[in-house]
Amino acid sequence: MASKKVDLLDIIQKILKLDSKMRFAAIIDTKGNIREAIMKAGKTSLKNQKEEEHFCNQVAQRRTMRKEFDSSLGKVRYVHVEREKVSQMVIYTKRNIVYFTMEPEMPISTKIRLITTVKKITADL
Numbered sequence: 001m002a003s004k005k006v007d008l009l010d011i012i013q014k015i016l017k018l019d020s021k022m023r024f025a026a027i028i029d030t031k032g033n034i035r036e037a038i039m040k041a042g043k044t045s046l047k048n049q050k051e052e053e054h055f056c057n058q059v060a061q062r063r064t065m066r067k068e069f070d071s072s073l074g075k076v077r078y079v080h081v082e083r084e085k086v087s088q089m090v091i092y093t094k095r096n097i098v099y100f101t102m103e104p105e106m107p108i109s110t111k112i113r114l115i116t117t118v119k120k121i122t123a124d125l
Contacts, residue, residue: 006124006125008027008035008036009036009038011027011036011121011122011125012025012026012027012036012037012038013038014121015098015100015118015121015122016038016040016100018114018117018118019102019106019110019114021102021103021105021106022040022100022101022102022114023039023040023043023086023100023101023102023103024037024038024039024040024043024045024099024100024101025037025038025040025098025099025100025101026038026056026098026099026100027096027097027098027099027122027125028056028059028060028096028097028098028099029060029095029096029097030060030063030064030095030096030097031060032056032057032058032059032060032061033056034052034053034056035096037052046085046086056099059090059097059099060097062079062090063076063090063092063097075092076092078090078091078115078119079091080111080115082104083104084104085104086101086102086103086104087101087102087103087104087106087111088100088101089101089102089111089114089115089118091115091118091119091122093122093123093124093125094125095125096122096125098118098122098125100118102114
């Protein structure tokens with residue numbers, strides 16, 4: 001049975017369309033390489049390309065570090081970092097990392113709804 005090829009661009013586009021305040025979305029492999037990424041049209045990147053690549057590499061390294069605590073604390077459900085200029089979310093799938101950003105003034109209930117929806121969209125990654 002042949003496995004179905006996942007359209008990463010389509011997944012990223014679906015994530016960005018979830019809310020008007022979404023800014024950026026990326027799918028990163030476990031080594032920190034960006035497999036697919038899009039900045040939402042009309043939004044200005046807060047990092048240059050080299051900074052973005054370095055950040056994604058750091059996200060992958062943090063995943064490895066967090067695994068040390070899986071047996072005692074349980075697996076990470078998601079990571080939420082609230083900054084002055086942006087809210088950052090990270091979700092770990094079996095083989096990838098989903099990273100997305102949004103405007104910081106979004107209510108927490110909306111952020112949780114988005115996290116839940118993104119987890120459903122990316123469940124097979």
